[in-house]
Amino acid sequence: MRQPFRAEFVAWGSRSIFGVLFLVTAGQMVRTMMAALSGWDALVGILLMAAPLALFFVALDVLIEAIEQHLMARHLTRGLSAWLQWTPRVGVMLFAIFMSVFALDVFGTSSNPWEIAFGLLMHLLPTFLVLALLAVAWRWPWVGGAALLATALLFLWRWGGNWGGDWVLSLVMVGTPALLGLLFLANGWLRRELSSDELQPAA
Known part of the structure; x- marks a missing residue:
């Protein structure tokens, strides 16, 4: 009983810390x-910014809890296994939707339908890239996770100079895909622990 209690205590501790960090960061975002x-x-x-910001801290908490359970018990609970498997998959979909919203700006830049269509396509290229990487990561977590990390660096290199030193925006646009990539890597790293836990009978 001591080990499960310790693991649960550590888990709630990390959730509380990340909850406070989310509130502090969200407060800064609101002021900005x-x-x-x-x-x-x-x-x-x-x-619009609150959703991916919350996703960032949820992904960070899941990653930390997975590492903690791996180090303390060498296996993941059924609940955390589900979170570790589905958070990056659903998270990438939500992040793609978030990026797609910015493509709506093209409708106010021109009245020519061909120019609007071309502008919309160009704005949606990052979304298509992220969704393509999701398809890869779903089948090969190691490959997709590494590619998402590279994509986060690409976003920083390509658009980081346009964010005007807004660290919250940088956290969302770079930190979120990077963390989702790390979660896919954790899926590959802890694959045996995920599988073995799922095969255990329910208590």
Whole structure:
């Protein structure tokens, strides 16, 4: 009983820490949005950024808990196994939706349908890239995870200079795909522990 209690205590401790960090970061994001925008624009911006920001901290917590359980017990619980397997998969889908929202800007730049279509395609290229990597990672977690890490660096190199030193935006655009990539790598690393735990009968 002592080992499960210790693992649960550590898990709740990490969740509490990341919960506080999320609230602090979200507060900074709200202040930045309120200073740059007003009215409904600020509200939409806050809601838009809050989702991937929450995803970042959820992914970080799942990764830390998986490492903790691996080091303490050499196997993952059934619940954490499910979180480790599905958080990066669902997370990449949500991140792709988040990036797709920025493509809506093209509808206010031109009245020519061909220019709009071309602009929309160009804006959606990062989304297509992320979804393609998800398809790869679903089958080969090691390959897809490494590719997502490389994509996070690509985003930083290509668009990092346009973020104006906004560290919250950098955290979302670079940290989120990087963490999701690490979760896929953890899926490959802890594959045997995931499989063995799933085969255990329910208590």
